[in-house]
Structures are given as C-alpha cells and as structure tokens.
Amino acid sequence: MGNKLLVFPELNGNGDLTARILNRLASKGNYVQLARYTEDDFNRLETAIQRDLKSLVSDVKLVSEDILDWKYPVHIINAEKIATLPGKDFSGLRKVYNRISAREDIKITPLHDQDGINKIRASILIWSGLMIYAGKDTAHDMREYYDSLVKYITAFPEAFDGFIVNYQGEPAGFVIWDDLGGNTATALASLSRRSISYISEYQLIEASKILHAKGIGYLNIGGSESLELDRFKLKFRPSESMVINSYDVEFSLYSGTPIGEITIA
Numbered sequence: 291m292g293n294k295l296l297v298f299p300e301l302n303g304n305g306d307l308t309a310r311i312l313n314r315l316a317s318k319g320n321y322v323q324l325a326r327y328t329e330d331d332f333n334r335l336e337t338a339i340q341r342d343l344k345s346l347v348s349d350v351k352l353v354s355e356d357i358l359d360w361k362y363p364v365h366i367i368n369a370e371k372i373a374t375l376p377g378k379d380f381s382g383l384r385k386v387y388n389r390i391s392a393r394e395d396i397k398i399t400p401l402h403d404q405d406g407i408n409k410i411r412a413s414i415l416i417w418s419g420l421m422i423y424a425g426k427d428t429a430h431d432m433r434e435y436y437d438s439l440v441k442y443i444t445a446f447p448e449a450f451d452g453f454i455v456n457y458q459g460e461p462a463g464f465v466i467w468d469d470l471g472g473n474t475a476t477a478l479a480s481l482s483r484r485s486i487s488y489i490s491e492y493q494l495i496e497a498s499k500i501l502h503a504k505g506i507g508y509l510n511i512g513g514s515e516s517l518e519l520d521r522f523k524l525k526f527r528p529s530e531s532m533v534i535n536s537y538d539v540e541f542s543l544y545s546g547t548p549i550g551e552i553t554i555a
Contacts, residue, residue, distance in 0.1 A: 294323045297539075299331040305338030309345060316346035316541035324350065324537040326360055332537070349540040360513035360536070362520035365528035366474065367509050372498035372526055379527060383491060390492040398496060401443070401452040401466060409454045409461035410440055417463070417481050424484075439466065439479055450478070453500070455493060457486060465497045467509065474508040475501055494526060 295315060300308055315322050324335070332350075339345050355361045375384045390396060400406065414436045443450045443466070452466035463482035467475040477497070482489045494511065501509055513534060514520040 295320050296323055296325040298325050299327055299335075303334075305335040306341070308335055309338040309342050309347075312339075312539060312541075313342075313344070313346050322539040322541075323353070324535075324539060326534045327537060328532055328534050332535070346541045347539060348542040351538045351540070353536050353538050355536045360534045362514040362517065363531040363533050364513040365511050365523045365526070366530040366532075367494075367498065367511055367526045368529045369475075369498045369501040369507055369509050371529075372495055372509075373502035375495070383495060383525065386488045386491045387495045390488055395458045396462075396486070396489070396492075397456045398453045399456060401450065401454065401464070402447060403454075406454060407440060407444060409456070410436075410443075410464050410466075413454065413461040413463055413481060414440075416461070417483070420484065436479060436481070451475075451500075452479075453496065455482065455489065457483060462486065463489065463493065465493045467497065467501075473506060474510055475506050476510040477512060480511075490522065491525070 297308060297311065297315075312322065324332070327335070336350070339347050371380070372383075375387065399409070401410075403409075414433065418433050449469055450466055451469040452464060454461055455463040455465075464479065465477065465481075466479045467477045469475070477494075480490070480493055480497075482493055494509075498509055508529065511523055511526070511528075514523060
C-alpha cells in the first residue's frame with residue numbers, strides 16, 4: 291500500500307464529515323484512498339463533495355484491490371441458521387461441528403476470562419511463527435492488526451466479545467467480534483491453527499451459537515483477499531453479500547476552486 295492514508299466510511303453519516311476530512315488531508319499533501327466503500331457509501335460521499343463548493347477533491351478513481359480483505363465480497367451469515375444447521379444444505383457443516391465438539395483435546399474459553407488476553411497474544415505469536423515456517427507470510431503484516439486489536443480490547447473490554455480455542459491445553463486460536471448492541475455483530479478477527487482440520491468451520495459455528503443465544507441475528511464475517519478464503523465463507527450460505535471497493539482520491543492544486551461533479555475512472 292505504500293504510504294497511503296485509508297479513509298473508511300462514516301457510521302450513520304451523510305458524507306459531510308468525510309468531505310471536510312479530505313480537504314484537510316489535501317492541504318497536507320497526503321496520498322489518500324477510500325477503503326471499504328459500498329455503492330451507497332460512495333454515493334453519499336459523492337453528493338457531499340458536490341455540496342461543498344470549496345472542496346479540494348478533483349477526482350475519485352476506482353482501483354483494483356489485490357491485497358486487502360475486500361477483494362472479494364463481504365458476507366453476512368444468519369446466526370440462527372448456522373447455530374442450528376438445519377436441513378441438507380448444512381449437512382456437511384453439521385458433521386464437521388459434531389466431530390470437533392466431541393473431541394476432548396479441544397475446548398473453548400471466554401474472551402474475558404482472567405487469562406484471555408495472554409492466550410490471545412500467545413495464539414498470535416504461534417500463528418505468526420507457523421505462517422513464516424510454512425512460507426505463507428504475507429506482505430501486509432497481520433501481526434500489527436492483531437496487536438492493535440488486543441490494545442483496544444484491553445482499553446474497552448465492554449465493546450468486544452468472543453472466545454479462545456484451546457488445543458491440548460494450549461491456546462490455538464480465537465474469534466473476536468464487536469459487542470455494540472445491534473442485531474448484526476462484526477467478526478473482527480478469526481485466527482485458527484491450520485494443522486487442526488476443520489477448526490475454522492467449528493469456530494464460526496460456535497460463534498454463531500453464542501450470538502444466537504444472545505438474540506443477535508447476524509454475523510458479518512467480512513470480505514476476503516483470496517478466492518480460497520471466499521469459497522470457505524460461502525460454505526455458510528450467506529444471507530447477504532456486499533461488494534466493497536477502494537478509490538484513489540486526487541486533489542485540486544488550487545484551494546477553493548469549485549470542481550462540479552467528480553468522476554469514477
């Protein structure tokens with residue numbers, strides 16, 4: 291990504307705040323990219339920029355995303371369906387869940403247990419080492435993301451929920467989602483030991499069971515940076531899939547020059 295600044299969509303906004311932020315970033319000479327924008331998000335921002343006669347944005351260009359986790363669509367799964375796995379459509383996942391849940395060497399413990407944070411840190415270090423050993427270390431450093439997430443969980447524990455997977459008494463992965471009181475939780479991290487067959491499926495089913503028991507209807511399991519990961523998520527028969535995009539932002543050289551309509555190349 292280089293030295294890009296990523297600007298994410300407003301939550302429940304009309305785009306005006308982002309338009310003002312873009313003007314401030316323009317004055318600092320930053321290289322800016324809009325990230326994780328749905329069509330509706332983009333349309334709101336486009337309208338806000340057109341309202342701002344002093345906007346410094348001259349163009350917004352759709353770019354191909356080849357690294358980050360929205361190259362493939364964001365999927366939202368029905369927590370009740372995945373918790374109960376009804377009918378023939380979910381027979382494969384039922385077999386997987388029953389097989390893993392019957393194992394004595396795999397247990398889950400709540401995120402907010404006394405040693406939960408230390409287990410997460412240990413899981414991250416083990417996972418990172420195994421990925422490097424397998425030659426699957428990626429250009430974008432996921433360690434940095436996970437470490438930042440741990441800091442936020444420590445500072446604002448009430449905003450997060452999840453669990454740790456323990457294998458033979460040692461931490462082997464975790465699932466973390468936001469806990470903001472709505473009907474859709476967003477999975478913020480799902481890390482698992484690759485050597486344990488079907489553990490990733492088990493983790494998402496277990497997360498859905500917990501959410502369903504709490505009356506939460508849906509789980510946003512995010513997008514994917516690879517076709518393999520997208521195919522994995524499609525196993526859960528998403529109730530909704532959303533295409534999200536990245537856009538490079540170009541700025542006018544002259545402050546206060548009205549630009550009219552912005553375009554998508």
